Amino acid sequence: MNILVSFSSLMGSGEKELLQGIYNYYSKLRETVLLFKDFMARVSSVGDLQAYYDKINKTETEADEIHEKLAEAIASGSFFSYIRDDFLDLLEIMDFMADYSKDVAKMFNEYNVSRQALNFLFKETLFNDFVQAIVDTVDSFGTVLSMLKKSPPREILIKIKEVEAMEEKADFVKDKTLIELHNKGKSLDVLDIITLREAINLMDNIADSAEDSSDIIIRLIAKGYK
Amino acid sequence: MNLIGLLDIALLIVLIYLFGLNNGAVFEGGLAGSAGFNYSMAAITVGLGILLGTILQGEYTASYAKTLGPMYATYGLLLLVVQVFLFYAFTLVNLPLSITQSLVGGWLAILIVEGVKHISENVSWLFLWWIISPFIALVFSAVLYKALRRLLFKVTISTLSIVIRISALVTVFYTSFVLGANNVGFIAGAYSLTYVEIALLAVFASLGAFRASGMSKAVGEDLIVVGPIGIISAVLGGATILLVLTYLKLPASLTTVTMGGLIGVGFSSRPRIFKADYLRWVILSWVMAFLLGFAIVYLLLIILKPFIFFALV
Numbered sequence: 084m085n086i087l088v089s090f091s092s093l094m095g096s097g098e099k100e101l102l103q104g105i106y107n108y109y110s111k112l113r114e115t116v117l118l119f120k121d122f123m124a125r126v127s128s129v130g131d132l133q134a135y136y137d138k139i140n141k142t143e144t145e146a147d148e149i150h151e152k153l154a155e156a157i158a159s160g161s162f163f164s165y166i167r168d169d170f171l172d173l174l175e176i177m178d179f180m181a182d183y184s185k186d187v188a189k190m191f192n193e194y195n196v197s198r199q200a201l202n203f204l205f206k207e208t209l210f211n212d213f214v215q216a217i218v219d220t221v222d223s224f225g226t227v228l229s230m231l232k233k234s235p236p237r238e239i240l241i242k243i244k245e246v247e248a249m250e251e252k253a254d255f256v257k258d259k260t261l262i263e264l265h266n267k268g269k270s271l272d273v274l275d276i277i278t279l280r281e282a283i284n285l286m287d288n289i290a291d292s293a294e295d296s297s298d299i300i301i302r303l304i305a306k307g308y309k
Numbered sequence: 310m311n312l313i314g315l316l317d318i319a320l321l322i323v324l325i326y327l328f329g330l331n332n333g334a335v336f337e338g339g340l341a342g343s344a345g346f347n348y349s350m351a352a353i354t355v356g357l358g359i360l361l362g363t364i365l366q367g368e369y370t371a372s373y374a375k376t377l378g379p380m381y382a383t384y385g386l387l388l389l390v391v392q393v394f395l396f397y398a399f400t401l402v403n404l405p406l407s408i409t410q411s412l413v414g415g416w417l418a419i420l421i422v423e424g425v426k427h428i429s430e431n432v433s434w435l436f437l438w439w440i441i442s443p444f445i446a447l448v449f450s451a452v453l454y455k456a457l458r459r460l461l462f463k464v465t466i467s468t469l470s471i472v473i474r475i476s477a478l479v480t481v482f483y484t485s486f487v488l489g490a491n492n493v494g495f496i497a498g499a500y501s502l503t504y505v506e507i508a509l510l511a512v513f514a515s516l517g518a519f520r521a522s523g524m525s526k527a528v529g530e531d532l533i534v535v536g537p538i539g540i541i542s543a544v545l546g547g548a549t550i551l552l553v554l555t556y557l558k559l560p561a562s563l564t565t566v567t568m569g570g571l572i573g574v575g576f577s578s579r580p581r582i583f584k585a586d587y588l589r590w591v592i593l594s595w596v597m598a599f600l601l602g603f604a605i606v607y608l609l610l611i612i613l614k615p616f617i618f619f620a621l622v
Contacts, residue, residue, distance in 0.1 A: 098467035163470050165537045235463050307469055308462055309536025309578060 097162040102232045104153050105174070109228050111146040112180045116221050116289060118142055119184035123214050126191050127205040129198070136192040143181040150174050166307050173299045179292035180221060187285050190278065200268070200275035208263040209256050213283070216253035217290045223249045224293040227300060236304045243297045250294035257287050313382045317500055318509075320389035325493070325510045327396035328408050329355075329517025332488070332564050354478060356515035358485025359493055363507045366490035370409075370560040371498025376431055377413070378420045380499055384610065388415045391605050395598075404590055407562030407598040408492055410439065412499070414602030422610040431559075438559050442550055443569030443595070450546030450570030451577040457538050458578075473537045480541050484548040485515075488563050491551050495560035535574050543570035565595050 122135040157163070157170050204210045223246045230239045260283060268276060374380075380388075392411060399406040413435070420428055461469055489511065497507050535543065547567035554561045568591055 098470045102467055162474075163466075165473070231466055233465060235465060237462065303466065306536055307466055308458065309539060 097160050099232065101153070101156060101160065101162060101170075104149075104156065105170075106225075106228055106232070108146065108149045108153055108174065109177060109225055111142065111149055112177055113221055113225060115139055115142045115146060115181040115184050116218060119188055119289075120214055120218055122188050122191070126201060127211075132188075132192045136188050139185050139188045143185045146178070146181045150178055163307075166303050169299055169303045169306060173296055173303070176292055176295045176299060179295075180289050183285055183288040183292070187282050190282050190285070194278050196275050196278050197272060200271045200279060203268050203271060204264065204279055207267055208260045210260050210283075213253065213256045213260050213286070216249065216256045217286060220246060220249040220253050220290040220293045224297050227297050231300065236308055239300065239304065243301060246294055246297040250290045253287065253290040257283060313386055316386055317389065318506060320386065320393060321496065321500065321502075321506075321510060322513050324389055324393050324396060324408075325496075326513040326517040327393065327400060328492070329514035330520055331396055331400045331406055332408070332492075332518075351481065352515045352518075354482050355485045355518050356511050358482045359489035359514050360508055360511035362486035362489025362491075363493040363497055363511065364489075364504060366486075366555060367494025367497050367507070369555050369558045370491050370495035373431065373435075373558045373560055374495050374498030377416055377499075378425050378428060380416065381419065381423065384419045384423075385500065387609060387613070388412065388419065388606055391415055391602065391609065395601060395605070399594065404594045405564035405568065406594060407564055409495055409560035410562055410565075410595070410598035411602030412496070413560065414599040414604075415606035416499070418603045418607035418610065422607060422614065435559050435561075438554060438557070439561060439565070439595075439599075442554060442561055443565045446547045446550040446566040446569035447573035447576075449550060449573070450543045451573035453546045454539055454542035454574045454577055457542055461538060473541070476541050476545075477537070480545050480548070484544055484563070484567075485518075487548045487552045487555065488514075491555040491560055492563065494555070535571065535578060539571075539574040539578055543567060543574045546570040546573070562595070562598070 118135070118139045122132065122139060125132060125135050153174055154171055157167055157174075163170055223242075227239060227242045227246055230242055261280065264276060264279060264283075392408065392415070395411055396406055396408070413432075417428065417432070461472065464472065493507065493510060493514065496502070496510070502510070544567055547563065547570040550566045550569075551561055551563050572588070
């Protein structure tokens with residue numbers, strides 16, 4: 084029976100199903116990131132954050148469940164056996180996009196940052212651009228992931244350069260935001276500045292994990308096509 | 310079947326198991342890993358390949374065995390004992406060994422000790438091919454690798470995975486077939502084996518091939534790290550050169566040509582890990598296989614000949 088299963092899986096569609104599964108997982112992660120963006124819009128206005136945070140938390144948990152199922156499928160399947168570990172690494176790194184979204188949302192939800200500091204952050208710095216740059220980097224990685232199913236490696240490698248460019252842009256905007264926060268926000272409470280600085284640095288990890296995930300795709304290609 | 314015949318079969322089973330363990334690692338280990346085969350599927354593929362190769366094409370190298378000279382019954386037994394010892398020792402230190410080279414070495418020692426005047430002229434022709442075949446495999450596998458890589462770089466990663474899975478299975482079968490046709494065919498010719506005996510040997514060779522984790526690691530990880538396309542190119546290239554040698558009626562070493570192929574692929578793909586020390590030992594083992602086979606059998610015969618009064622039975 085095992086042999087029959089092995090022979091049928093020779094021509095099987097396991098690879099395509101797995102890639103689709105990874106894309107679905109990404110979609111859930113992106114949903115978390117977009118909820119995080121909505122959450123930040125809510126932070127800038129005055130409103131109840133708990134309901135928004137709960138949504139992020141729920142979506143992140145759902146993403147974790149998909150992650151677990153995919154990891155099981157990769158570990159037990161016979162497809163991509165020579166790059167199996169890299170696929171597991173990819174899932175692990177992608178997970179940080181949702182994890183950090185949740186962590187930052189939790190900070191804003193639980194720490195009492197003053198309204199003065201929040202107004203300064205959203206109105207006097209490039210913080211909104213930074214949030215958008217993070218979402219753009221995540222979206223750009225999504226395009227790379229969707230190409231994995233249907234495009235040859237050369238085209239994927241070109242697209243990966245765009246993810247790197249997006250992440251660099253996010254880094255640039257982050258640095259500008261931090262500089263403005265430190266140089267112009269002298270009137271703010273020191274504790275608020277520390278909290279915001281930590282939140283900005285944690286948010287940067289969302290874009291970083293999108294870029295790191297695209298780096299793993301480079302590794303997949305380098306190993307798979309060698 | 311007399312006692313010596315029975316002992317021959319028993320020793321051949323042990324030898325062929327060790328042979329599978331030693332030589333099988335060069336190709337099955339990496340390929341089965343690349344394709345994600347399960348044990349039973351891989352073992353059946355190897356067993357079937359060796360069996361069909363020996364039965365359908367084994368006559369070529371079997372006919373070469375007949376031209377070498379007489380295989381004296383008792384000495385044939387001694388030759389097998391030495392082979393078992395050599396394979397056991399080489400496998401313990403994770404070095405691939407050629408069964409044909411060590412067997413021919415030992416056989417020539419028997420003929421010389423027995424004072425056979427005319428030893429086949431094909432022997433020098435055989436030596437020449439043993440020397441040049443790894444170099445041909447090196448170039449052939451490198452070219453094959455470049456071509457395959459260029460071709461497969463145009464397909465998606467999921468198509469690549471399916472192609473690799475099917476190619477690995479085909480390559481394992483093809484290599485086992487060639488191994489049967491050349492190496493096992495030669496042994497079948499030397500010991501005049503029946504089809505049933507050949508089938509038995511094929512089963513044990515396949516069992517050995519999939520217990521070769523230590524050897525697979527030594528060859529696959531310690532020597533050169535190549536990807537799945539590289540392994541398929543090296544093994545396919547090496548097996549093709551061995552198939553050509555089979556049709557030239559020349560018994561040769563699969564490990565030698567496959568290692569030649571691996572080195573060719575490694576050089577053309579800028580390998581990540583390349584252990585020069587291990588490579589030196591592998592190359593030395595190519596030379597040692599024949600010399601050790603010859604020297605041990607020669608010395609044993611010089612010492613034991615006065616006591617083996619039924620040598621020519």
